[in-house]
Every structure is written in structure tokens, then in C-alpha cells.
Amino acid sequence: MNLPLRFYWSLLMRRMPAMMALFLVCSCLAVVTAFQLPPTFESTARLQVDPPQIPDEMVVSMVQTEAAEQLQLIQEQLMTRANLIEIAQKYQVFDNMSALTPDRVVQGMRDSTRIFRSGGRGQATLMSLTFEASDGQTAANVVNDYVTLVLEANSSFRRERAENTLSFFEQESERLAAEIDTQSNRIIEFKNQNVNALPDDLLYRQDRQSTLQERVGRLEQDRAAIVGQRSEMIAVFEATGRLGNDTRRTLSPEELRVQELDVQLAEALTIYSESNPRVIQLRGQIAQLERSIAGAQPREGEEVEDTELSFLDITLAEMDQRIEQIDLEITRVNDELERLSLAIAATATNSITLERLDRDLQSARARYNTVLENLNQARMAERIEINAQGQRISLIEGASVPQEPSGPPRKRIAAMGAAIGMGLALAYFVLLEILNQKVRHPAELQARFQIMPIGVIPYLDSRAERWRRRSVQLAVLAAVIVGVPAALYYVHTELVPLEIIANRVLAQLGLA
Secondary structure: OOOOHHHHHHHHHHHHHHHHHHHHHHHHHHHHHHHHOOOEEEEEEEEEEEOOOOOOOOOOOOOOOOHHHHHHHHHHHHOOHHHHHHHHHHHOOOOOHHHOOHHHHHHHHHHHEEEEEEEEOOEEEEEEEEEEEOOHHHHHHHHHHHHHHHHHHHHHHHHHHHHHHHHHHHHHHHHHHHHHHHHHHHHHHHHHHOOOOOHHHHHHHHHHHHHHHHHHHHHHHHHHHHHHHHHHHHHHHHHHOOOOOHHHHHOOHHHHHHHHHHHHHHHHHHHOOOOOHHHHHHHHHHHHHHHHHHHOOOOOOOOOHHHHHHHHHHHHHHHHHHHHHHHHHHHHHHHHHHHHHHHHHHHHHHHHHHHHHHHHHHHHHHHHHHHHHHHHHHHHHHHHHHOOOOOEEEEEEOOOOOOOOOEOOHHHHHHHHHHHHHHHHHHHHHHHHHHOOOOOOHHHHHHHHOOOOOOOOOOOOOHHHHHHHHHHHHHHHHHHHHHHHHHHHHHHHHHOOHHHHHHHHHHHHOOO
């Protein structure tokens, strides 16, 4: 509802003492706190990420982490609990370190540390480390330890990455070399087990098979010819009592034998070579008979009928022996043909198996060659990291001992306390208006009950009511005056120092 401004002005004047008390208490506390806070000193160090001294086109680095990401990882490692507690205890950063819990020490170190990173496309990647302490030497010492940890973390990070990569490729190369040896032994063992059915000799076996088939055909033809000749000879002898024409009567048995041996020699040369024992034997018999004929020629018209039978027996025996040899040779050739057929049939399966084994071997060799290339690169990259020739973090400006305190911002703290007091005073006024539901003005009667009052008689407090109301106001004011400083003191001594809280608030407001 709309009430006259004079009414609110009167309420403001009535509540002004309490509001002024809140404002003055907060302002005084802020001023006292600002001037009681001990001076603080800040020390800063600046670092930068240097590009690799050897271009990546020549040697590829095994550490492919971006500079900004690497700085972020190093920052997280730097601000670990163990590092912060160790540095705080080393330099006794806070007063009464023995009385502080590790959690408070870690939180205090993190609140006193500021890390700023900058960089981007086409810009240098920079990092600044700032620490705030109660004296300049401590701040500089802490920042220098921070810088040492950052440089060591960067060096160990890149060196460990390179060493781990090198170790991986060394183990992988050994594993692949063993796999290649195993696969090669499998191939050798398989070839030894199937030496007569390997695909490399398939063409030879097929040619050999064709040759043997032709040889079987010739042997069968020779056998048929000898069998036919034998039958014909027997038939002629049974019909005529002689082995041939009358002209043979003038030939001696030795001469007839030479003719038969010549025929056998001609047949043998069609099958065997000159060095064959059969050919040598036939030539020896012919030579011996020729020497015998040359020593004793038969007389003119001598009858040879008595020798016909013995000559027939000898000739038939030789023919039977020849037929037996041909049968043995046919059996041997057929056996070899059977073995060749089995080997040719098994060659297809063996070829598939060998192709699979060889494919696995080639795959292992390809992976092994790739691993060897990566291994050589990893070795070069490790040498680069050991010699600090790769990307690294370098110190631009070390931490120096500050000569002038950097804080606390006393004026800002005092102004902030005054603003808080003003806010509490206004909140006190608004809160009382919200909680007060009494009718205090004729306009409220008209708005609430829809009536027009004829006259207004104000409520007259009794002396006891006035005393009670003033007592409550004084009690609230005393509670504020005493309770707020007590609460701040408890927070400062038992929880978090006020300077840290002030720095946090100023940082949130952008005033730090």
C-alpha cells in the first residue's frame, strides 16, 4: 500500500539510532581490522615454455602434450598436499605452525598462492607464480621452491615420457623378434614334415608325372612287342621245326646269337642309357661272340638243326627275363605315380597352410619393421630430452625479496566494512517493516477494511511498555555490539584468519 513519505521518514528517524549503531559497529570493526592486519609481502616469478631446439620435422618428440596442458598438469602436481605442507614447514610460513592442522596449512598455502597462465595461437605460453607471506624473505623462498618444483616436474615429466616410450618399443621389438623366430620355425617344421608335397616343387612333380606316364606307355608297348615276338617264335618253331628262313642254316649258332643280341641291344638303348648295366652286359656278350666267330668259322653247309632247340630256349628265357624286368619297372613307375598323385593332391592344402603361415610371418615382420623405426625415433627423442634440447620450461625472472609490503588493502577493507554496515542498517529497517503487521496509519485502515475513519486516536504506551521496548532495543544493540566482534575474533583465531577472508572477499569483488 502507498503510505505518505512523512510516515516513513518518521519511522526512519525513530529507528535511526539502531541503524547508526549497526553502521558504526561494522565500520569501526572494518577500520580496526584493516589497521590491525599485519603487512603482507608478495613475490613473483615468471616462466615461459621454450619451443624445441631441434625441429619436429627432423626428430619427432615422444611428448606430444600441448604447452598449456603441460602447464596445467604441472600446476596440479605443484599444488599437491605433500608439497604445500613440506614448503610451509620448511620456511614456517604461518605463525604457530605446530598448532595448525594440516588441512588449515594446505588451505592457507593455496589461498596465499596465485598462479596465472597465458598463451594462445601465435603467442608465447607464460606462467607466473605469486606467493603472499608475512615477510618478504619467506615469500621469495616459497616462490623459488615453487619454481624449482615446476622445472623439476617438467624435466622429469618429459624424461619419463621418453623413457617409457623407449622401454615400450624395446619390449615390443623383442616380443616381435621372438614371434618372428617362432613363426619361422613353424614354417621350417611344416616344410620338413611335407617335403614331398610343397607347392614350390609342384611343377616338377607334374612334369615328372607326365614323364612317368609316357614311360609306362612305352614299357607296356615294349612288353606287348616282346610277348608277340615270343609267341610268333614259338609258333614258327612248332610249325617248321626251325626258328627262321633257310638262310639261317648257313649261319652258326654264334652268329645267330649275335643277331639276337643286336636286336636286344637296340631295344635296350631305346629304354636305357649307355651306362646302364643291361646295355654294358649286352655289348660284352656281343663282343665275346664276335671274337669266338672270328676264331672258328663254321664249314660250308654245316647243319645247325641240332642247335635250333637250344637257341630257342635261350631266346625264350631272355625274353621272359626281359618281360619280367619290364613288369618290375612298370610296377615301380606306377608306385611312383601313385606317390606323385598323393603329393600333388596334398599340395593344394599345404599351399593354403603355407600361405597362412607366410602371411602371419610377413605381418609380424611388417610390424617389427615399424617398431624398429619407432624405436630409433624413441632413442633419438630420449637423447634430446636428456640433453634438454626439446620443449622445456625456462625461468624468465626469478623471485626477489620485496622491500615494500603489498597489503593488506586497508582502505578497501574499511570501505567494505562501511558498505556492509550500511547494508545491515537498511536490512534492519526493511526486516522490521516486513515483520510488523500492526495498523499504524489511517490509510492502512482504509485499505484493509474499506472504511473511512472519522478520527484517529493514537495508542498510548504505558511506562512499563515503553521501558520493555527500550530494554529490548538496548539488548539487541548490545548483542550486536558485543556479538559481532566476538564472532569475528572466534573466526580469526579458531577457523580462518581475517586477512585471508578479506583477501577472498576482495578477490571475489575484483578489488584484490
